[in-house]
Amino acid sequence: MSTEKKTLTILNEAIAPGESKEVNFDVANLHTTTPVNIPVIIERSKKIGPTVLFTAGIHGDEVNGVEIVRQLIAKGINKPKRGTIICMPVINVFGFINLKREFPDGRDLNRVFPGSPKGSLASRVAYKLITEVIPHVDYIIDFHTGGSGRFNAPQIRVAEGELELKQLAKIFGAPFVLYSKNLNKSFRNTCHKLNKPLLLFEGGKSLNIDDTVTNSGVNGAKRLLKHFGMLNSSFKSSSPKKECVFIKESRWVRAKYSGMFKPVVSLNSQVQKGDLLGNITDPYGKLNYFVKSPNSGYVINVNEAPIVYQGDALFHISTVLNDKS
Structure with missing residues (x-):
């Protein structure tokens, strides 16, 4: 743990204990030659302690x-009582500018780690993050959302066997903790290989801001x-309203037909096998297909798209819980 009281040099900037500084995580300009500044906000206490990213x-x-x-920055939550807090609100600023998941070259940043100094733009960003920021931190909390209209219940994802992360997940207090494998070339898997504990938070959906999800994360x-x-x-730090549910296994319920889709079950709810989850209809009043739950469990993701195609994921439902965690 980085608890030594000394000057922190990160991205070629020196930050002394008790100092606040905004440094620039720059990789490449836009095609218009406009510089792209990716701010990294660093707050240090004079008291020694861990470094959290x-x-x-x-x-x-x-x-x-x-x-x-x-919100962590705006409210001053990132000003630590001891140690150092580093905030990087937008890592893929190129995608953020265009409101796109990927980089301009179509690459998914979360599938190119640990990156390369001579690779694609996404790969270079990954490499710089791993080599110039991650070595200085002790813990990482990485915030994500669901994609393509699929709304995730607030949840922490950890791999089985990561005992420290399971304990930290319980402390975080999201409604659900989902066991999931570390995907190859992901940020989480790379940090795991570097022995840098990373909690992955999932909540909400893309191109959307939800107060419940935001509050859960904050x-x-x-x-x-x-x-x-x-x-x-x-x-003040409030206790979670409910103890988090650990989910060992889960399954997706997929659309049997293409059509207009309307869910009737609420996110976070507990359903029984055979319960009605939603309806798929057609524009002509001929089809009204009832989507029913194939098993009992918790609903941890709901597709909010009004139009779905055969095979689309509609609901994510737990199948096996792990109450011993």
Whole structure:
């Protein structure tokens, strides 16, 4: 743990204990030659402590994650009682400008880690993040949302066997903790290989900001900072309303027909096998297909798109819980 009281040099900028600084994570200009400045906000206490990194916007259209980190900065939650807090609200600024998930070359930043200094633009951004920022941090909380109209219940994702992350997930206090494998070439998997604990938060959907999701992310961040002894005494950390549910296995319910779709079940709700989840109809009044739950479980994702095609994911439902976690 980086608890030594010394000057932190990151992205060629020196930040002394007790100092606040905004540094620039620059990689390339726009095609108009306009410089692209990706601000990195660093707040350091004079008291020694861990270094925590909050990141969002790895996918440019996942603005709810950006809003969570923005609130941490705007409210001053990122000013630590001890240690250092680094905030990177928008990593994929190129996608954020265009409100697109990928980089301009179509690459998904979260599938090119650890990157390369001579690779694609996305690969260069990944490389710079891994080599110039991550070595200085002890913990990372990375904020994401669902995509393509699919609304995720606030949830933390960890891989099985990561005992420290499971404990931190419980402290974060999102409604659900979902076991999921570390995907190859992802930011999470690369940090895992570097022994840098990373909590992945999922909540909401792309191109949308939801107050419930935002509050879940902000409150979870405060709980973690309190656990690390870093939360400023001017902020209170509330306990979660309900104990988080650990989900070991889950399944997607997919559309049997193409048509107009209307969900009738609420996100976060617990359903029984055979319960009505939604309806698929056609524009001509001939089709009215009832989508029913294939098993009992919690609804952790709902597709909010009004039009769906055969095979589209409609609902994500837990199948096996792990109450012992």
